[in-house]
Amino acid sequence: AFFYPDVQTSLLEHLIVDTYGAYWSGFSFAITPCSHYVSGNQTLGRETAAQWLRVAFHDFVTARVEEGTGGMDASLGFETLREEDSGTAFNDSLTFFRPFVNSKVSMADLIAISVSISVGNCGGPQIAARGGRIDATEAGQFGVPAPETDLETTLGYFANAGFNRVDSIALTACGHTLGSVHHGGFPTVVGPEAVSATNTAGGIHFDSTVDLFDPSVVNEYLDGTGNQGGPLVTSFNASSRSDLRLYESDSNATMVTLANQGAGFLNTCKGLLQRMVEVVPKNVKLSDVISPLQVKPVNATLDFDDSGNLVFKGYIRILSSTSSAPSVLTLTTSTSPKPLVLIPESAPGSSVFGVTHFFPFSTPIKPASSFQSFTINGKSLAPHTFPVEASAFVIPSLSSVKSGASTTVDFTVATLSSKGVFKRSALKPSVSVSAPVPQMGTLGPAILGFKDVAVTNVGEKMGYLLWRGSVDVGVLATGNVTVEVISGGVAVDTLLLG
Numbered sequence: 039a040f041f042y043p044d045v046q047t048s049l050l051e052h053l054i055v056d057t058y059g060a061y062w063s064g065f066s067f068a069i070t071p072c073s074h075y076v077s078g079n080q081t082l083g084r085e086t087a088a089q090w091l092r093v094a095f096h097d098f099v100t101a102r103v104e105e106g107t108g109g110m111d112a113s114l115g116f117e118t119l120r121e122e123d124s125g126t127a128f129n130d131s132l133t134f135f136r137p138f139v140n141s142k143v144s145m146a147d148l149i150a151i152s153v154s155i156s157v158g159n160c161g162g163p164q165i166a167a168r169g170g171r172i173d174a175t176e177a178g179q180f181g182v183p184a185p186e187t188d189l190e191t192t193l194g195y196f197a198n199a200g201f202n203r204v205d206s207i208a209l210t211a212c213g214h215t216l217g218s219v220h221h222g223g224f225p226t227v228v229g230p231e232a233v234s235a236t237n238t239a240g241g242i243h244f245d246s247t248v249d250l251f252d253p254s255v256v257n258e259y260l261d262g263t264g265n266q267g268g269p270l271v272t273s274f275n276a277s278s279r280s281d282l283r284l285y286e287s288d289s290n291a292t293m294v295t296l297a298n299q300g301a302g303f304l305n306t307c308k309g310l311l312q313r314m315v316e317v318v319p320k321n322v323k324l325s326d327v328i329s330p331l332q333v334k335p336v337n338a339t340l341d342f343d344d345s346g347n348l349v350f351k352g353y354i355r356i357l358s359s360t361s362s363a364p365s366v367l368t369l370t371t372s373t374s375p376k377p378l379v380l381i382p383e384s385a386p387g388s389s390v391f392g393v394t395h396f397f398p399f400s401t402p403i404k405p406a407s408s409f410q411s412f413t414i415n416g417k418s419l420a421p422h423t424f425p426v427e428a429s430a431f432v433i434p435s436l437s438s439v440k441s442g443a444s445t446t447v448d449f450t451v452a453t454l455s456s457k458g459v460f461k462r463s464a465l466k467p468s469v470s471v472s473a474p475v476p477q478m479g480t481l482g483p484a485i486l487g488f489k490d491v492a493v494t495n496v497g498e499k500m501g502y503l504l505w506r507g508s509v510d511v512g513v514l515a516t517g518n519v520t521v522e523v524i525s526g527g528v529a530v531d532t533l534l535l536g
């Protein structure tokens with residue numbers, strides 16, 4: 039399949055942009071509306087968007103930036119039994135993220151992106167998202183502040199992760215604009231009187247706008263109005279007033295500055311939260327910022343149709359800031375001068391970035407050797423040309439995942455035979471298969487990789503040699519299996535099966 043600008047960016051962009059309606063990723067529904075709790079009954083008084091933000095904080099804050107270890111690496115998955123990681127947020131969230139993990143999308147990237155999505159969906163700023171984080175294979179350091187942690191230790195923990203006092207106060211206020219402290223989980227902070235029939239976990243909100251990413255927590259703390267900064271300020275138990283100790287530690291100077299910023303508080307949070315999710319181990323190289331794509335080929339693949347013809351098919355997704363998208367597109371491939379006219383499907387999708395329209399297409403390709411690019415044109419749309427690599431591909435209609443007690447991945451790969459001359463041995467493709475499998479001690483899957491899977495030639499079609507292979511990947515966690523054709527060390531084609 040063809041992914042633009044690359045597999046990882048395309049998949050992460052999908053989670054961010056395909057929010058509601060057509061071809062939605064299923065990621066954002068968990069936090070729609072922002073007050074929604076996806077992992078259980080609404081009467082628990084929990085909020086998934088707030089949980090996601092807290093999860094990211096706990097993964098990040100045990101970093102040792104000076105050593106270049108820890109940070110956003112999903113090591114949290116191995117740490118959920120620790121006292122410092124109390125509460126249901128961690129397993130709730132990792133269970134929700136788990137099916138989205140594959141060899142291109144790590145759990146750590148999902149935790150980071152969930153911050154952009156939850157903050158953006160709850161009325162907050164758009165936090166730039168990047169990919170490329172690598173999941174830890176074991177637990178990391180200790181060092182998450184708890185309500186009873188003394189000030190010096192708390193500031194030490196933040197400093198380990200590269201955040202000074204001012205940053206730490208502001209970041210905590212940014213985090214505590216969403217969500218609650220719950221009696222169930224933190225009985226030494228919130229007493230049993232918070233429990234009611236519609237709030238069975240006994241949550242008390244940090245501010246009076248629990249589902250709005252806004253400056254209320256700062257104003258209410260300083261003015262003594264609303265929730266007065268929340269339970270970590272007002273707890274019956276003085277030793278549990280960690281937010282009060284932190285906010286007062288510079289005589290409230292930082293909180294006053296944040297209050298004076300007004301709506302600018304959101305911008306401060308945008309910067310700090312982006313910094314937070316970009317604290318990664320030193321071996322990680324983050325991708326460029328993932329921007330919503332205006333013109334995006336989706337599920338674009340080469341395949342063989344029932345009559346054995348080579349076809350190029352998929353969708354073109356147009357993202358427009360208004361609901362008016364071009365009503366017609368044309369697609370021209372390098373193999374045919376005649377443009378194909380594309381009409382959108384009736385159901386659009388939507389997100390905070392605008393409305394998406396999906397234009398399905400299917401067109402024969404002949405000869406495959408001259409298929410090098412395709413171009414999309416539309417009214418008031420700059421022409422977009424996408425390069426293609428058609429020398430080898432995993433054939434979607436001849437590849438599948440069969441799940442039973444064990445999981446078998448059957449695939450067929452096509453390799454272009456040069457000028458019709460069969461060089462069977464020379465053209466034998468190198469195929470890699472990667473599968474997310476359960477991992478001891480964490481809900482985060484491990485990626486089990488199979489390199490150079492044995493393939494046998496099973497004939498020829500439209501100038502391509504066909505190669506079939508099969509791998510038993512054992513018990514699959516959840517999520518997608520990737521099959522890749524490798525040439526010169528790089529993947530020339532990737533297909534996700536799931």
Ligand code: HEM
Pocket residue numbers: 084085088089091092095125126127183184185192209210211212213214216217218219220221222223224227270280281284
């Ligand atoms: C001194 C630092 C901090 C301490 C001691 C602390 C402690 C806590 C505690 C005890 C809760 C209650 C959890 C529950 O009952 O489910 C909580 C909730 C929360 N924290 Fe913090 N926190 C700190 C800093 C931060 C930071 C820096 C962020 C994010 C940037 C953050 C984000 C959140 C969020 C979003 C919630 C609400 C979770 C929910 O409603 O499920 N916290 N925090």
